[in-house]
Amino acid sequence: MLIEVKDIINEIKAEISSLKEKVPYEPKLVSLVVEPDESTTSYLNSQKRNAKKYGINLEIVESNDLINDLRKYNEDDDTDAIFIARPLKKGYTELDIAKYINPEKDVEGVSLHNIGSMFYEKELFVPCTAEAVVKIIEDTTDVRGKNIVILGRSTTVGKPAAIMLQRHGRDATVTVTHTKTNNLKEVTKKADILVAAIGKANFVDRSFVKEGMIVIDVGINVLNGKIVGDVDKDISEICKLTPVPGGVGSVTTAILMRNVFRAANNKKGDL
Numbered sequence: 001m002l003i004e005v006k007d008i009i010n011e012i013k014a015e016i017s018s019l020k021e022k023v024p025y026e027p028k029l030v031s032l033v034v035e036p037d038e039s040t041t042s043y044l045n046s047q048k049r050n051a052k053k054y055g056i057n058l059e060i061v062e063s064n065d066l067i068n069d070l071r072k073y074n075e076d077d078d079t080d081a082i083f084i085a086r087p088l089k090k091g092y093t094e095l096d097i098a099k100y101i102n103p104e105k106d107v108e109g110v111s112l113h114n115i116g117s118m119f120y121e122k123e124l125f126v127p128c129t130a131e132a133v134v135k136i137i138e139d140t141t142d143v144r145g146k147n148i149v150i151l152g153r154s155t156t157v158g159k160p161a162a163i164m165l166q167r168h169g170r171d172a173t174v175t176v177t178h179t180k181t182n183n184l185k186e187v188t189k190k191a192d193i194l195v196a197a198i199g200k201a202n203f204v205d206r207s208f209v210k211e212g213m214i215v216i217d218v219g220i221n222v223l224n225g226k227i228v229g230d231v232d233k234d235i236s237e238i239c240k241l242t243p244v245p246g247g248v249g250s251v252t253t254a255i256l257m258r259n260v261f262r263a264a265n266n267k268k269g270d271l
């Protein structure tokens with residue numbers, strides 16, 4: 001069975017509409033791109049479509065000098081929000097971004113300030129995909145006490161999702177797996193909820209799951225020109241599965257758009 005995300009997107013749309021009333025201009029999002037892969041291109045397409053839909057002034061910048069560009073847009077009063085696409089080029093680390101990006105414009109919640117705040121259970125801006133995963137799980141089932149296994153430990157998905165799901169008030173029991181995890185399938189089959197965020201097309205098949213499991217497919221892979229997830233669609237015959245496209249990705253983009261309006265509204269408060 002496929003998990004529907006339209007209610008979640010409608011909730012996010014409603015918040016954007018109320019924020020739009022307080023932000024009397026088209027907020028500006030700068031998306032810095034260093035080394036676009038196919039999934040980044042897919043995200044930028046989604047950002048373009050949604051920026052037009054919600055009335056956001058999106059500028060996509062191919063950046064050859066990331067730190068200087070960050071400094072420039074950090075200080076540019078007309079820029080309300082900054083997004084830096086991963087993967088990064090060699091020579092740059094995610095820690096560089098975390099240190100240099102202005103936390104008030106950090107609409108993906110990757111700065112030391114916002115990540116640190118999330119760690120202490122105060123969620124300001126948090127990585128949009130991690131928030132999308134949490135929202136979908138909370139909309140699908142009661143999280144408290146559930147065994148959640150996350151495939152992947154990246155800084156924008158696996159790691160933040162794990163921290164957010166075990167936070168007081170959500171109270172899941174979280175296992176994070178990666179390429180060095182032993183007996184992966186034994187671990188995944190113990191889950192009530194499985195989150196796949198590894199970047200390997202159709203990697204998760206029936207041998208990883210058991211009947212009735214909730215499976216959140218974060219993967220965005222291009223296979224023979226089509227977008228597919230990390231999970232084989234067939235498992236929707238025995239599990240509840242988020243679709244790709246039309247699942248986590250569409251919620252992620254809506255959250256990013258909402259965060260742009262939040263950043264503009266917060267800034268207005270400074271005026």
Ligand SMILES: NC(=O)C1=CN([C@@H]2O[C@H](COP(=O)(O)OP(=O)(O)OC[C@H]3O[C@@H](n4cnc5c(N)ncnc54)[C@H](OP(=O)(O)O)[C@@H]3O)[C@@H](O)[C@H]2O)C=CC1
Binds near residue numbers: 154179248
């Ligand atoms: N839908 C959306 O909104 C978004 C989708 N994505 C997609 O999600 C996927 C993951 O992206 P991202 O989080 O950036 O991932 P990264 O490529 O940064 O990291 C992949 C993670 O998966 C782990 N991994 C890889 N292979 C295996 C395996 N066989 N078993 C267990 N773990 C494995 C890696 O382990 P190790 O650490 O040991 O290398 C690593 O932690 C990609 O397809 C990406 O396009 C990403 C962001 C948002």
Ligand SMILES: Nc1nc(=O)c2c([nH]1)NC[C@@H]1CN(c3ccc(C(=O)N[C@@H](CCC(=O)O)C(=O)O)cc3)C=[N+]21
Binds near residue numbers: 086253
């Ligand atoms: N710092 C950073 N953060 C990210 O979150 C990030 C990133 N870098 N690099 C690339 C990946 C990939 N990613 C996608 C998010 C949404 C869609 C999305 O909206 N997909 C639509 C389909 C889009 C289409 O049709 O092209 C859907 O799934 O319904 C796609 C891809 C975020 N990423």
